[in-house]
Amino acid sequence: MTLMRTPTITRAPARTFVAATGAGALLLSLAACGGADEAVPGVSEDTITIGTHQPLTGPAAAGYSSISAATSAYFDYVNANGGVHGRQIEYIVKDDAYNPANTQTVVRELVQQDDVFAVVNGLGTPTHSSVLDFLNQNEVPDLFVSSGSTAWNDPEEYPYTFGYNADYHVEGSALGQYAADEHAGKSVCVLGQDDDYGETFLEGVQIALGEDGVTTYETYETSNQDVTAQIGAMQSAGCEVVMLATVNGFTALAVGTAAQMGFMPTWMAASAGGDYPTLVEFLGEDVAAQVLQGFTSVNYLPFSPDGEWVELFTEINDEYNGSAAFDGNTVFGMGVGYAFVEALEAAGEDPTRESLVEALESGEVVGNGIVPLAYSAENHSGYDAVGITMVDGGVQDFVGSTYRLEGESVTAIEPEQLPLDGNGIPAAE
CATH class of the missing domain: 3.40.50.2300 (Response regulator)
Incomplete structure (x- = not known):
């Protein structure tokens, strides 16, 4: 791919x-x-x-x-x-x-x-x-x-x-906390872009799970469109939840490569690589329906269908x-x-x-x-806060959990959706 x-x-x-x-x-x-x-x-x-x-x-x-x-x-x-x-x-x-x-x-x-x-x-x-x-x-x-x-x-x-x-500390910590809440005891691994994106996201995950809470951390370069080695390493390490600090193209590449290798962990992604309609364009509808059911990401914008x-x-x-x-x-x-x-x-x-x-x-x-x-x-x-989203039956939407990072503490909060006033053009007060 x-x-x-x-x-x-x-x-x-x-x-x-x-x-x-x-x-x-x-x-x-x-x-x-x-x-x-x-x-x-x-x-x-x-x-x-x-x-x-x-x-x-x-x-x-x-x-x-x-x-x-x-x-x-x-x-x-x-x-x-x-x-x-x-x-x-x-x-x-x-x-x-x-x-x-x-x-x-x-x-x-x-x-x-x-x-x-x-x-x-x-x-x-x-x-x-x-x-x-x-x-x-x-x-x-x-x-x-x-x-x-x-x-x-x-x-x-x-x-x-x-x-x-939302910065990558916020997103990583939210997904880490969600994994702790919903997938307790499972082995968590991270695949990240080999720059500040991947490193900061990893730090966020570790805020929630601790420094020893990530089984393995693999990186990729945007100039190399082959992640077989990284996926193989995570498969060998027994990763059950894989978190992705990837752009959309590499999210699709990672998920598609893993499927070809028979590796089917629970996938979670930062918002920058977690847009389901975009991933469908890369993978095709049939493949996406098979490999992205339950795909979890984060968002902070009002994208509910x-x-x-x-x-x-x-x-x-x-x-x-x-x-x-x-x-x-x-x-x-x-x-x-x-x-x-x-x-x-x-x-x-x-x-x-x-x-x-x-x-x-x-x-x-x-x-x-x-x-x-x-x-x-x-x-x-x-x-400074994100909601958890999930793909179910080809529809991506919020699933109810919203997390804010305050210092080194991840807190569940109620969202405060900003209302749509008038014609959607803000006016000076």
Whole structure:
């Protein structure tokens, strides 16, 4: 089973580009918004220009390339309903092929050539880590990083960076606690990406199970699409529960390889590699139905098939995203869009980069998850709790358990699903 690779490109949807009208005209436009001496990058009288780096091609494309399209669709919906404080949102999407060297190139283009107001939802731990210093040194708001690394939550070192996903400590500890609660006494093993993703997730599992609670830890490289040795090692070790800190393509690869080897443990996965509709695309419906029954993951967003947020996002997807396949990436991408609009509303009628950061640190931006976003001046982490999901009969949904990590303690809590108000466009209070 392999992931398809295609040539690297850099692109943005046609609707996201801002026409170049010359430096003088651009400065006049910005001055109209912020004053002659206070031009705000990316802000004109009638637009807000932001950007992102995404894996539109490369090893992570099949699992994540649809996210930015969903975010763009949500922004188109907001724009069709008047925008934010009378401005239209322009979202420049650039392909980095999940390659840190490419990420550095395209992010520098976004900041130095496209003059974006903020970078929103840059995807990937190794990729975004390569631009973290650059964005903060240039005082560019770096919002809703699409990765559960704990590196994004360092307000003192990186004051302009904010996470979004529940971090991998939270996700790993939640799955570890769920395993302890529901699969007591069974041997637990972990397969992780050979970087901060895998290591941080493992630490989270060990918070719940103890350092000796993991029988074996195997790693994979995204450049090597063969995990036979790792699966064989876990099979030989007698692993009964296997937890995956994998991207979706490698989740499918691991589960499919194990099935071919006659190895059928209980599978649990981080949210980044746990979207059932995406896994079906990799495995096929018949295989997925056989090997993913009971597949367990975590989530913090309102993706329940019969939920009101899914109903709204489906309508937006149909109208503004060409009725593209609807999955967890759709909910994630539109949830990011919702959070950005919330932040932009709270930043004021004449937003600055500083007022955007202040809006997030104020705690006014709560998102649309099963718990509120946890931002404050001391906390830039994003969601701090996750619910447990399970696949049953081809349907993935929450099964009732929600866990929050507080220090070194994993606590079961009641979810606080944020309600859908009005038309799903946040308004300033």
